[in-house]
Structures are given as C-alpha cells and as structure tokens.
Amino acid sequence: MTYAITQTCCNDATCVAVCPVNCIHPTPDEPDFGRTDMLYVDPAACIDCGACADACPVDAILPADALAAAGQEGYAEINAAFYEGRAPRPAAEGGPVLHSWGAPSFARTLPADFAPIRVAVVGTGPAGMYAAEDLLLHTGAEVTLIDRLPVAGGLVRYGVAPDHPATRRIGDTFARFHTHPRVRMYLGVDVGTDITASELAAHHDAVVYAVGAAGDRRLGVPGEELPGCVPAAGLVAWYNAHPEVAPDMVDLSGTERVVVVGTGNVALDAARVLVADPDALASTDIADHALSALRNSAVREVVLLARRGPEDLACTAPELLALGRLPGVRLVVDDHDPRAWAAIEAAAPGDKAALLRTAERERVDWPGTPRPGSGGTGERRIVFRFHSSPEEILPGAVRVTGAAGPVGMAAGLVLRAVGYRGLPVAGLPFDEATGTVPHRGGRIEKTPGGYVVGWIKRGPSGGIGANRACAAETVSTLLADAVGGALPSPSGSARAFGRLVRRRVGQVVDARGLAAIERAERARGEASGRPRVKLGTVPELVAAARSRRPRAR
Ligand code: NAP
Numbered sequence: 001m002t003y004a005i006t007q008t009c010c011n012d013a014t015c016v017a018v019c020p021v022n023c024i025h026p027t028p029d030e031p032d033f034g035r036t037d038m039l040y041v042d043p044a045a046c047i048d049c050g051a052c053a054d055a056c057p058v059d060a061i062l063p064a065d066a067l068a069a070a071g072q073e074g075y076a077e078i079n080a081a082f083y084e085g086r087a088p089r090p091a092a093e094g095g096p097v098l099h100s101w102g103a104p105s106f107a108r109t110l111p112a113d114f115a116p117i118r119v120a121v122v123g124t125g126p127a128g129m130y131a132a133e134d135l136l137l138h139t140g141a142e143v144t145l146i147d148r149l150p151v152a153g154g155l156v157r158y159g160v161a162p163d164h165p166a167t168r169r170i171g172d173t174f175a176r177f178h179t180h181p182r183v184r185m186y187l188g189v190d191v192g193t194d195i196t197a198s199e200l201a202a203h204h205d206a207v208v209y210a211v212g213a214a215g216d217r218r219l220g221v222p223g224e225e226l227p228g229c230v231p232a233a234g235l236v237a238w239y240n241a242h243p244e245v246a247p248d249m250v251d252l253s254g255t256e257r258v259v260v261v262g263t264g265n266v267a268l269d270a271a272r273v274l275v276a277d278p279d280a281l282a283s284t285d286i287a288d289h290a291l292s293a294l295r296n297s298a299v300r301e302v303v304l305l306a307r308r309g310p311e312d313l314a315c316t317a318p319e320l321l322a323l324g325r326l327p328g329v330r331l332v333v334d335d336h337d338p339r340a341w342a343a344i345e346a347a348a349p350g351d352k353a354a355l356l357r358t359a360e361r362e363r364v365d366w367p368g369t370p371r372p373g374s375g376g377t378g379e380r381r382i383v384f385r386f387h388s389s390p391e392e393i394l395p396g397a398v399r400v401t402g403a404a405g406p407v408g409m410a411a412g413l414v415l416r417a418v419g420y421r422g423l424p425v426a427g428l429p430f431d432e433a434t435g436t437v438p439h440r441g442g443r444i445e446k447t448p449g450g451y452v453v454g455w456i457k458r459g460p461s462g463g464i465g466a467n468r469a470c471a472a473e474t475v476s477t478l479l480a481d482a483v484g485g486a487l488p489s490p491s492g493s494a495r496a497f498g499r500l501v502r503r504r505v506g507q508v509v510d511a512r513g514l515a516a517i518e519r520a521e522r523a524r525g526e527a528s529g530r531p532r533v534k535l536g537t538v539p540e541l542v543a544a545a546r547s548r549r550p551r552a553r
Pocket of ligand 1: 218219261262263264265266267269306307308312313314315316319389417418419420460461462463
C-alpha cells in the first residue's frame with residue numbers, strides 16, 4: 001500500500017523535501033516542476049512511511065486504501081499514470097533527500113557579521129507569506145508585515161472556495177509567522193494611500209510588494225457594464241465575506257441560469273458553489289449572506305463558455321475531475337460544434353479533455369429557461385459549451401456565438417472568469433500591457449530596495465504553492481543585493497515607522513488584534529458547528545481586534 005497525492009495538492013513541494021526515497025515528482029529542481037497540475041507519488045518507489053502526508057500543508061496526501069472513503073478515488077491511478085513510460089528515477093541513497101531550489105546566486109544565509117536587515121512585506125497572502133517565511137527561516141531579517149485589510153490572509157482567506165477547507169489550511173502554516181519575534185504587523189494600512197511607497201522605503205532596507213492582482217480582465221463586448229454582468233472574482237469575494245463586497249451583490253433568486261465565461265479554476269469554483277447543495281456548504285466558513293442566497297437560489301444550470309476546445313481547458317485536471325463527481329449535478333457537453341466531442345474522444349488517457357468522456361453529450365436547445373433534468377425537479381447541471389464566446393450582454397440574457405450561428409441564452413447573471421489583472425501601486429513602475437511591475441529576478445526596475453513577488457510579479461497564474469519558488473527567487477535576489485551593498489540605508493527606525501503608521505491610521509490591527517479576530521470568528525462558528533463565521537465588515541473586524549482576551553483569574 002502506498003500514498004497518493006489528491007485534488008487539493010498545492011504544489012509547494014513541502015512533501016518533496018521530507019520524502020526519504022525521492023518518490024515525489026516533479027521536484028523543484030526538475031524541468032517539469034511548475035508545469036504539471038499537481039505533484040505525484042511514484043507507487044513503485046513509495047515505502048509507505050507517511051512522512052509526506054505528515055508534512056503536507058493542505059492534507060492532500062492519503063494512503064491509497066483511504067482514497068475512496070475521502071471521495072478521492074482514482075488518484076492512485078492518476079499518481080501512477082504520471083510515471084508510466086518514464087525512466088525510473090534514481091533511488092535515494094540514505095535519507096532524507098534534501099532538494100535545493102535551483103542554484104541560488106549566493107548562500108541563502110547572510111554572513112554571521114552582517115547586521116540584520118529590516119524588510120517590509122506588503123500583502124499577507126501566499127506570495128507575501130512565503131517571502132516572509134523564507135526571510136525569517138534563513139536570515140536574521142526583521143520583517144514588517146503590512147496589509148490593506150484589517151485581517152491577514154489575502155487569497156487564502158478571500159480566494160479559496162469554502163468547499164476546499166483543506167486548501168484553506170495552508171493559512172495555518174503562514175499564521176505561525178504572524179507571531180514570530182522578528183515580525184511587526186500592521187493590518188489595515190494601505191500603501192499608496194495611508195503611507196507612500198517612499199515613506200515605507202525610508203524606514204526599511206528593502207520592501208517586497210506582494211499585492212497580487214486585485215483587478216479583473218474585461219470581455220470587451222457590449223453590455224458588459226450591465227448590473228447582471230460581474231467578475232467571477234467578485235462572486236468569490238462575496239461568498240468568502242470580503243468586507244468590500246456588499247452582501248446583496250448578487251441575487252440568485254430570480255434566475256435559473258448563470259453563464260460563466262472562461263474555464264479556469266476560478267470559473268469552476270464559481271460553477272461548483274452555485275450548484276452545490278447548500279446543506280453541504282452549511283458546515284463550511286462560507287459567508288452567511290451567501291449561504292442564505294444559495295438556499296433561496298433558483299439557479300439550476302451553470303453554463304461554462306469556452307472560446308476554444310476541450311483540449312485547451314484552462315482549469316487543472318483535479319478540479320475538472322471533482323466537477324464531474326458533484327452529487328446531484330449532471331455534467332453536460334453541448335454538442336453544438338462537432339469539434340468538441342471529437343476532441344474529447346481523441347484525447348489521450350492522461351489529457352484533461354479525456355475526463356469529459358463521463359459527461360453527457362447533448363445538443364442543447366438554448367432559448368428559454370433551462371429544461372428540467374431527467375432526475376426531476378431540483379436537479380442541477382453544469383454545461384460546457386466549447387468554441388463559443390459572448391457577443392453581447394443584454395438585460396437578463398446573453399448572446400453567444402455558435403457553430404450554427406449566434407444563440408441567445410436567458411441568464412440573469414453573467415460572470416466574467418477571464419482572469420485577474422494587477423493594478424498599479426502609486427510610486428512604482430507598472431507595465432500596462434501585462435498588469436505587472438517590471439522586474440529582474442524580483443528586483444523592481446529603477447527602484448533600489450524594491451522587490452515584487454507573486455501575481456504582481458509574474459501575472460495572475462499559478463495556484464498557492466507556485467508562490468513558494470517565486471518567493472525563493474525574489475528573496476535570493478534581495479539577499480544578494482544586501483550582501484553586495486546595493487540596498488539603500490533606511491533613514492527611519494522601526495519605531496519611527498510604527499509612530500508614522502499610527503498617526504496616519506487610527507485603527508491599525510497588530511498580531512494581538514489578529515489573534516482576537518481569529519478567536520471571535522472561531523467562537524461564532526462553534527455555536528453552529530462551523531470552523532468559523534467570518535466577520536464581514538471592516539468595523540466588525542476592527543472591533544473584534546480591539547476586544548482583548550478576558551484576564552485569567
Ligand atoms: P485562467 O486560469 O487564466 O483562466 C482564464 C480563462 O478565461 C481561460 O479559459 C481563458 O481562455 C478565458 N478567457 C480569457 N480571455 C477571454 C475572452 N476575452 N473571452 C473568452 N474567454 C476568455 O484564470 P483564473 O481562472 O482566473 O485563474 C487564475 C489562476 O488562479 C490560475 O492559475 C488558477 O489555476 C489559479 N486558481 C487555482 C484554484 C485551485 O487550485 N482550485 C482556484 C482558483 C484559482 P483561453 O484559455 O482561451 O485564453
């Protein structure tokens with residue numbers, strides 16, 4: 001019996017470093033690392049020690065005989081299939097096998113006589129926290145963690161779907177560093193508004209921007225501005241209780257169909273949550289307003305519009321596999337264009353498109369409202385429509401292209417899931433074409449002491465774990481600059497920075513405040529058997545942060 005990696009693999013390769021027999025691949029030093037949807041255990045080499053499962057930050061690794069009980073059947077074969085036809089990997093001699101992150105340009109610890117540097121990290125999502133972790137574990141650097149919102153987590157808190165609690169658990173790994181003795185935390189501080197980039201730079205040896213991609217890409221079709229057309233990222237923020245999204249942002253009570261443009265993982269997350277059984281979501285940390293809207297939802301059908309064919313699906317295979325296994329939900333491929341089903345049939349067993357062979361093939365008659373499913377009232381379905389794009393958004397409908405000409409679909413909600421887009425940070429250079437900050441190895445162009453990591457560095461692609469290698473590169477560049485004397489000296493102290501921030505922002509949340517928010521949300525959740533019930537507004541978060549733990553008698 002061996003172990004297998006499953007759906008929630010975060011790709012950050014924590015498991016690789018602890019495997020004593022080098023049986024998990026691709027490793028960070030192999031060329032296909034970062035190009036596969038997930039990592040895979042080689043069943044022929046696994047010695048069943050379970051070290052990988054203990055180390056996995058998202059509980060994605062299970063013994064093969066526990067897969068079925070966890071609803072992850074098929075993953076033993078998926079792991080094994082990765083090794084079919086490949087040359088056997090070299091067996092490890094002794095153990096554990098320690099992997100390096102490529103060839104760093106200099107040893108990743110500062111010289112013993114080097115004065116500790118002070119680094120600000122702007123953004124407390126995965127990219128910022130992997131950078132902070134690297135600095136704290138491998139150097140004596142002091143780290144100032146800053147976030148625009150009065151709570152930490154970024155996309156771990158506001159981007160991961162509530163029915164993926166294992167993925168959310170990576171936040172526990174990052175939270176260990178919130179209270180690190182060399183960390184100062186300022187939450188609720190907007191760099192660019194409350195303090196300027198140059199003020200931040202003046203108080204630190206280096207600043208790492210991990211601000212993500214807070215904007216969204218547009219479709220460029222008429223009607224996109226109508227109230228019924230919203231970014232899928234907005235829906236994600238809505239069901240995750242983001243304080244800047246109104247609880248009534250979407251109304252699901254008046255529409256039977258939602259059209260989602262795009263087939264990336266964000267599109268799949270949105271589709272899955274919209275057709276999910278609300279009772280199954282009731283035990284998650286989904287926003288209360290979203291749970292109640294889903295309970296009153298009239299939505300029975302979600303259409304995923306793909307401008308290309310099944311061979312070019314943007315989602316990852318594990319997420320597509322999971323979509324086909326949703327209880328009470330039929331997965332359908334609209335047969336309007338014969339190229340789609342032909343591609344599905346022609347797909348090799350390891351191709352994503354092959355997973356759609358279990359879907360129903362149907363020539364859908366679009367005009368009007370969704371047809372009741374064969375299972376009777378209440379049945380829901382997700383329909384892939386390939387080789388089709390929106391032409392125009394209309395009130396309550398969308399006109400889309402098709403092999404036999406355009407068709408109109410009644411849809412009260414159209415979601416643009418066509419990707420995020422980085423936004424400029426005042427005081428930093430910005431490339432409008434890519435929505436990123438121009439850099440070399442993470443060093444921001446023409447900005448001594450300024451660095452980027454994550455989506456604002458490399459564009460909005462890659463899941464949580466992809467940020468680990470990205471952060472390793474940026475931190476290596478930063479440390480090389482530190483040793484090479486290329487960092488400007490700060491003129492202000494850490495205390496002076498604290499005073500500056502408190503003068504500008506009345507209600508800064510620190511690590512103690514964050515812990516108080518955590519306790520308050522968990523306490524709210526306990527009453528209803530949920531992991532937490534999130535506080536959904538800035539005033540509520542700030543008030544919880546200011547409530548102090550009752551003194552022990
Ligand atoms: P994405 O993966 O880049 O997918 C964007 C989708 O939009 C693609 O299907 C793309 O089609 C389509 N598209 C782009 N422009 C279009 C246009 N003008 N008209 C029609 N379709 C258009 O973006 P995402 O879904 O926002 O995900 C961002 C990243 O976050 C991804 O790396 C994703 O894996 C990650 N993520 C992961 C998870 C998870 O692991 N569960 C969850 C959420 C997000 P083309 O391929 O034809 O361009």
